[in-house]
Amino acid sequence: MQEKILILDFGGQYNQLIARRVRDQHVYCELKPYSTGMEEIRAFDAAGIIFTGGPNSVYDESAPHVNPAIFALGVPILGICYGCQLMAQQLGGQVSPAQSDTAREYGKTPTHYDTACRLFAGLAEESVSWMSHGDYISKLPDGFTACAHSTACPTAAICDEARGFYGVQFHPEVAHTEQGAEMLRNFLYNVCGVSGDWSMGSYKDSAIASIREKVGNRRVLLALSGGVDSSVCAALLAEAVGSQLTCVFVDHGLLRKDEGDEVMAAFARWDIRLIRVNAQERFLARLAGVTEPEEKRKRIGEEFIRVFEEVGKQLGAVDFLAQGTIYPDVIESGKGDAAVIKSHHNVGGLPDFVDFKEIIEPLRLLFKDEVRALGRELGLPDYLVNRQPFPGPGLAIRVLGEVTEEKLVTLREADAVFREEIARAGLSGAVNQYFAVLTDARSVGVMGDGRTYDRVLALRAVTTDDFMTADWARIPYEVLDRASSRIVNEVSGVNRVVYDITAKPPGTVEWE
Numbered sequence: 001m002q003e004k005i006l007i008l009d010f011g012g013q014y015n016q017l018i019a020r021r022v023r024d025q026h027v028y029c030e031l032k033p034y035s036t037g038m039e040e041i042r043a044f045d046a047a048g049i050i051f052t053g054g055p056n057s058v059y060d061e062s063a064p065h066v067n068p069a070i071f072a073l074g075v076p077i078l079g080i081c082y083g084c085q086l087m088a089q090q091l092g093g094q095v096s097p098a099q100s101d102t103a104r105e106y107g108k109t110p111t112h113y114d115t116a117c118r119l120f121a122g123l124a125e126e127s128v129s130w131m132s133h134g135d136y137i138s139k140l141p142d143g144f145t146a147c148a149h150s151t152a153c154p155t156a157a158i159c160d161e162a163r164g165f166y167g168v169q170f171h172p173e174v175a176h177t178e179q180g181a182e183m184l185r186n187f188l189y190n191v192c193g194v195s196g197d198w199s200m201g202s203y204k205d206s207a208i209a210s211i212r213e214k215v216g217n218r219r220v221l222l223a224l225s226g227g228v229d230s231s232v233c234a235a236l237l238a239e240a241v242g243s244q245l246t247c248v249f250v251d252h253g254l255l256r257k258d259e260g261d262e263v264m265a266a267f268a269r270w271d272i273r274l275i276r277v278n279a280q281e282r283f284l285a286r287l288a289g290v291t292e293p294e295e296k297r298k299r300i301g302e303e304f305i306r307v308f309e310e311v312g313k314q315l316g317a318v319d320f321l322a323q324g325t326i327y328p329d330v331i332e333s334g335k336g337d338a339a340v341i342k343s344h345h346n347v348g349g350l351p352d353f354v355d356f357k358e359i360i361e362p363l364r365l366l367f368k369d370e371v372r373a374l375g376r377e378l379g380l381p382d383y384l385v386n387r388q389p390f391p392g393p394g395l396a397i398r399v400l401g402e403v404t405e406e407k408l409v410t411l412r413e414a415d416a417v418f419r420e421e422i423a424r425a426g427l428s429g430a431v432n433q434y435f436a437v438l439t440d441a442r443s444v445g446v447m448g449d450g451r452t453y454d455r456v457l458a459l460r461a462v463t464t465d466d467f468m469t470a471d472w473a474r475i476p477y478e479v480l481d482r483a484s485s486r487i488v489n490e491v492s493g494v495n496r497v498v499y500d501i502t503a504k505p506p507g508t509v510e511w512e
């Protein structure tokens with residue numbers, strides 16, 4: 001039996017981060033909406049429960065509450081920010097709006113902790129915490145004491161040690177709270193009494209067992225793109241139900257150098273049916289004469305579906321369609337009260353042309369770095385597991401203007417050189433996405449004693465947390481210099497290299 005922490009989501013912006021931090025401590029957790037029913041909560045059998053922050057004030061008419069029965073479960077609870085105020089209020093305390101600006105706290109706040117409290121045991125008594133609240137707890141519920149304070153707030157943390165209830169006004173999950181990780185660890189290990197049994201090795205074993213149980217002797221189909229998520233999903237299924245698994249890898253000819261072969265090689269060791277559809281010509285034909293980026297995307301998407309549909313028909317009905325959906329996709333799609341950030345293509349948009357009975361999503365509860373760790377655990381090579389994001393339309397949106405085979409060859413070679421030089425400089429981990437773009441411009445150059453009139457190639461490298469905004473990477477000049485001179489010398493058709501120094505916004509990561 002695995003130890004589990006239940007995180008009840010009240011719609012705060014850091015809620016995913018809380019889940020990440022708990023898993024960082026080797027404890028399995030799940031984020032569920034605050035409205036989750038008592039039956040489900042009991043069945044979850046948590047070693048501890050965390051209430052997240054949220055945008056509401058507990059006074060709001062529509063303020064979310066929990067079923068009071070949760071306090072009678074005999075399970076320790078940690079309330080964070082709104083979660084802390086909610087617990088105080090529901091247990092008979094009082095929450096009041098801060099009277100003055102000084103009592104409201106936003107940002108880094110020097111805080112004093114009572115280290116006799118189990119939550120703060122072993123910590124320094126003074127350190128900075130990250131606050132963000134306009135209300136404060138003005139009267140403690142019965143059984144509670146204040147166990148941390150700041151200049152403005154006498155109840156920066158509250159506790160009822162006998163029942164194992166703790167509340168913090170600040171956010172221990174954000175990096176600005178200096179001892180936040182230790183506090184969470186104290187809650188998990190000292191209060192909830194977990195031993196820390198969450199590891200990728202144990203997850204792998206239990207995931208394989210549950211896939212085997214669910215699938216039995218039936219058939220599974222997976223569209224393998226070569227991206228991290230679908231590759232790890234394929235490896236996990238291969239390990240679990242290898243001979244019943246069919247993977248379809250559509251090679252649209254818009255991949256980077258050697259990518260198609262690498263994907264095939266990575267799966268050679270499993271006894272699975274792996275179908276590589278060499279559809280390069282079909283895609284090129286569909287792209288002939290097309291220069292508008294959105295039209296390229298549309299045609300590639302349509303052609304992809306057509307190819308997959310044809311393969312699906314040949315295969316006949318399958319029992320399961322597998323997808324590499326990961327946890328952030330699930331959460332972002334509007335679980336809990338958090339605003340819908342984007343509707344990810346993996347969730348909700350199932351292909352309706354494949355004849356299948358059920359969907360299977362074995363990575364549904366994993367974060368991206370956990371997916372990578374699982375991939376390593378399954379023996380996938382580093383080049384697949386650590387792969388940077390690569391857009392579905394592939395090189396078609398990095399060849400500006402019309403896509404032709406000749407341009408693709410040029411771009412692939414130049415891109416490979418750039419990637420090699422980034423890797424050689426040890427920058428692969430520091431830069432989040434980097435690639436070459438073949439522009440439609442030509443420029444005059446001189447090579448040897450002769451005039452050249454060739455293409456301009458752009459190098460793009462960005463640093464970013466979420467790809468919604470990005471900055472251009474400050475790559476050392478020497479690295480750019482080596483990449484540039486190698487490309488001009490080794491790649492025919494390119495005689496000038498430029499480096500893109502545009503942030504997003506106003507630029508985007510890709511050029512098209």
Ligand code: XMP
Pocket residue numbers: 297389390391392393433467504507508509510511512
């Ligand atoms: P942009 O160019 O929008 O890119 O700043 C942000 C991130 O999204 C990737 N990207 C795509 N991924 N299909 C995809 O699957 C697309 O059409 C697409 N366009 C951009 C881009 O590589 C970057 O990681």
